[in-house]
Amino acid sequence: MNAFPRYVPGGLAFVDIETTGGPAQCESITEIGILQVDEDGMREWSTLVRPESRIPEYIQRLTGIDDAMVADAPRFADIAGEVFDRLDGRLFVAHNARFDHGHLRAAFRRAGLDMRPQVLCTVKLSRRLFPEHRHHGLDHLVERHGLMVADRHRALGDAQLLWQFWQKIHERFPPGYLEAMVRELIGRPSLPPHLDPEQIAGLPETPGVYLFYGERGGETDGELPLYIGKSTRLRSRVLSHFAADHQSDRELSLSQQVRHIEWIETAGEIGALLEEARLVKRLQPTHNRQLRRNRELCTWRLATDIVGDWRLELVHAADLDFGRRDDLYGFFRTRREATNRLRALARDHALCPPLLGLEKKPQGARCFGFQLKRCRGACHGGESPQAHALRLIEALHTLKVEHWTWPGPIGLREGEALHVIDGWRWLGTATDEAMLANILESGRPTFDLDIYKILIKAVKRLPILML
Ligand SMILES: [Zn+2]
Incomplete structure (x- = not known):
């Protein structure tokens, strides 16, 4: 079992905090538990924190943390630097993460630190992995997965439960599946307001080209796309556009306008690059920064x-x-x-x-x-x-311009597809004999610099077939 996933290069921090029940705008945190996991192994750390107000009776009963226990504990400001270092660069994993992340982020800000981790909520993760279950509270997870409870409702004890949950799901699901799920949840954004979530659900995690459309229904209505992009993983790439964390003003305005997504799957990266170059030139989307023209080439x-x-x-x-x-x-x-x-x-x-x-x-x-x-x-x-x-x-x-050394057209094999090129022009991509015959008979497009640049790399990477 490989519970430390390579796709989280900075490692993980399983986090839980206890509070007075007060708002994030005040010093309400009473305890922090962090369990760090990376390629060096697992390390646990926790501390009590002295809040700014008294801990209500019912909270004392729930957590076992009372005023006397925190009376000599450090203020958050005194440990902010250390907590920051333990979280910095790691995936922040918490149950109902909005709560823990929100409190910590606000407390850091008061201490003059800006924490912006990628956040993974284990409630959301559980909901995605086990949609057949209605309840995803920590006690439900304990019961469902047979987690070992040591110190329920204390910060480190609850963080340990999340680590156990993480290990259980890695025993149960194939790594690629979990990776896709986690990536999606991390990048998971508030989707664009006018975009049907069904559209996102249908996106494959394959190489290809995607087209964002605005107002009307897409190319079938004769509308021009707002933006065209390519990726070796369509779904993740499209979601990353909507991830609130790395949104520039430009991306924000794009995601506000998107109402419809279309995509074309390709056999691989070269196919996606070629298709993107062709479509951007033909459709000239308003949000593609470079409208590359060749008239003066x-x-x-x-x-x-x-x-x-x-x-x-x-x-x-x-x-x-x-x-x-x-x-x-x-x-x-x-x-x-x-x-x-x-x-x-x-x-x-x-x-x-x-x-x-x-x-x-x-x-x-x-x-x-x-x-x-x-x-x-x-x-x-x-x-x-x-x-x-x-x-x-x-x-x-x-x-010196790369010389075309073949006597006639050649095919570049990429997966099931054959990219047909001649004189550094891309004639088309065939997936069967009839398509190939068709492409070879059709006329040749004019020379295109972007296509040329893709093809001089492609001939070094893909198997070549003489046609
Ligand atoms: Zn001279």
């Missing part, structure tokens, strides 16, 4: 002029079969970006800017760069054209 091409001298020319994606050439250097979204990059290259390698077409200069004269010792003199015969060309080719090397 250009590259430097190294060619020889009529007298045989090497020269660089800027060519546009629309004018060239980018994927099949091996004389291209760098991809740039604008002419300005291309020029800036070349200028930087010239500076780093002491190349002559006028010869690269970056500046004009009178025939035979020395360029400005030469006067600054940034050019070795190719402009006025101080360096031979051949030597300059060789240095240029060497300098360009880092920018």
Whole structure:
């Protein structure tokens, strides 16, 4: 049994507190029990705490903690630092966690500390794991799972029960299942106000692409999505959008608007990346920060002029079969970006800017760069054209565009799917022979930089089939 789950890298803190029954806004805590579990094992710790007011009779009877016991105990402010260190970075696990977390968080704040742990409530966890049971109080858990009671209603005693409960469920359920459940509960958010929880329930934990829609019913109504994202685990990723803890203003406004979610499952990560790139470009969702367009996509091409001298020319994606050439250097979204990059290259390698077409200069004269010792003199015969060309080719090397080396289209196998690509273009993804034939017969899309970047990585990772 592996009761310390790897998916909680910082370890766990099973927490229970006792209070006077007073509100979180006052110093009501009378006892804190913490049971830390991580790869080093398990450690227990507890302390009494002196509250600001008297402990009511009925609470004294329930917990066994009376005024005399806490009379000499430290104030919360005196132990805040130590408690903080014991909880810091750990998953905060408590029964009815809102209570313990709320009291501690408020007490920390008064002591000048800001505690924001991820919180797992064992009431919610029990409810999810055992939906057939109505009651999930600690006494019900004790009875249901045969937990050993040592000190019921004392902080450490109750924290120990939660640790036992945790171990019992790990004996009973497969780890992957519990992980998914815990992740969901941790990230579990208040769902967007207009989103049907059924939609979330239907989301698979598989790779794929998801689309958030607002006002109307989704793509079938001709509506454009608010946002498109991809993940290797759709369900967790979608839930993470709504997790209150890491919500930026932007995420908040998105989750306020979401009314409908659609998704496309893919065979793996590459499929999800390709699908996302395609959909973002086609649908241009308002919340996707980068609306990447390729209209201006250009590259430097190294060619020889009529007298045989090497020269660089800027060519546009629309004018060239980018994927099949091996004389291209760098991809740039604008002419300005291309020029800036070349200028930087010239500076780093002491190349002559006028010869690269970056500046004009009178025939035979020395360029400005030469006067600054940034050019070795190719402009006025101080360096031979051949030597300059060789240095240029060497300098360009880092920018060289990946050459398409296959004679025709290839398939990349990812699970059950075959991504069909040709000349660094993604033609489509097939799951059977008929689809494959269809894809190979259909036309080829224009060159797309984002797809290219995904594919040059994909060919190194996925098995290749010649088609
Ligand atoms: Zn020069």
